Amino acid sequence: xxxxxxxxxxxxxxxxxxxxxxxxxxxxxxxxxxxxxxxxxxxxxxxxxxxxxxxxxxxxxxxxxxxxxxxxxxxxxxx
Numbered sequence: 001x002x003x004x005x006x007x008x009x010x011x012x013x014x015x016x017x018x019x020x021x022x023x024x025x026x027x028x029x030x031x032x033x034x035x036x037x038x039x040x041x042x043x044x045x046x047x048x049x050x051x052x053x054x055x056x057x058x059x060x061x062x063x064x065x066x067x068x069x070x071x072x073x074x075x076x077x078x079x
Contacts, residue, residue: 006052007068009043015073016040022070033061
């Protein structure tokens with residue numbers, strides 16, 4: 001599976017974070033919530049109008065639409 005942005009993901013699917021494209025401030029904020037490159041995430045909600053809801057490391061995280069466009073994800077390694 002090829003890489004794409006978190007904003008393009010489908011609910012109910014599992015992905016791996018490949019890259020976070022932005023300044024250090026966003027990277028630091030996301031890493032403080034447990035979202036790092038290499039993290040496995042489950043997309044819970046992505047309806048294109050509201051924040052993307054993901055579940056990772058026993059935490060539900062809401063990612064804003066603009067921020068979700070800066071997070072590159074790929075397919076889960078078992079696919």
